[in-house]
Amino acid sequence: MKNKTNQKVCIVTGGSYGIGEAICHKFSQHHYLVVNLDIQANPNQSSNVQWVKCDMSNPEEIKVNIQDILNQYGRVDTLISNAGVHFSGNIEQTSEEDFERVFSLNVKGAITATKAILPTMKQQNSGVILYMASDQALIAKKNSFAYNLSKTALASIAKTTALDYAAFNIRANAICPGTIETPLYHNAIQSYVDKSGADINQVHQEEAALQPLGRLGKASEVAALTYFLASDEAAFITGSLQSIDGGYTTQ
Numbered sequence: 001m002k003n004k005t006n007q008k009v010c011i012v013t014g015g016s017y018g019i020g021e022a023i024c025h026k027f028s029q030h031h032y033l034v035v036n037l038d039i040q041a042n043p044n045q046s047s048n049v050q051w052v053k054c055d056m057s058n059p060e061e062i063k064v065n066i067q068d069i070l071n072q073y074g075r076v077d078t079l080i081s082n083a084g085v086h087f088s089g090n091i092e093q094t095s096e097e098d099f100e101r102v103f104s105l106n107v108k109g110a111i112t113a114t115k116a117i118l119p120t121m122k123q124q125n126s127g128v129i130l131y132m133a134s135d136q137a138l139i140a141k142k143n144s145f146a147y148n149l150s151k152t153a154l155a156s157i158a159k160t161t162a163l164d165y166a167a168f169n170i171r172a173n174a175i176c177p178g179t180i181e182t183p184l185y186h187n188a189i190q191s192y193v194d195k196s197g198a199d200i201n202q203v204h205q206e207e208a209a210l211q212p213l214g215r216l217g218k219a220s221e222v223a224a225l226t227y228f229l230a231s232d233e234a235a236f237i238t239g240s241l242q243s244i245d246g247g248y249t250t251q
Contacts, residue, residue: 004074007033013056014083016042018182022219024049026227056083056109066116076117078230081110082132091145099146106150122168128230131158133174135245162239171238178245180217212247
């Protein structure tokens, strides 16, 4: 038996840290009922966000958990497919195992979650699906074979889903962040510094200087764009790739 809620329901994958955490916070601030599907919890996350432990590379876990959410609340208004993993390496350096790990989480997880919510959105005749792609959905970067390919795939999924489900008033878009200051960014910089012996402050300055606006992006800025795209103010936006990269991809 479904317990209908009058609150809008937003499912966020990978919502415990970084951009995902900022998205959960933004939507809960705007009175959404937010469910975060993530393999790990953030003990400091708002109690207004419901965490459900879920390995987003495991299709059965995704299906069961999303069905539980639908059974509990009877609706889903927004799916934000944000869970992902980064991997550095060119095509020769990317093993089958590396490739499968990246695609299982970044792409297959997004596909499984989308399939799980579409029947309910079709029945509602409404819904928004947002895929967290990357500036790498628009441009290439060195040593990023698998990651770049996975983010390009998400952009394609957004476009085809937008066309296939427009008749059901379901919108789909891809968000393409550039370099955003998150725990993932800081971990990557620290790893680089540990290996290279470079000065960490200089590396941060160099990263900022690569952006035309002269700074890194903030997770809260990506969350604000995400919320806008989910809102009725963006009702005529579907099948789009939305850059938020400080002008990086225009160079």
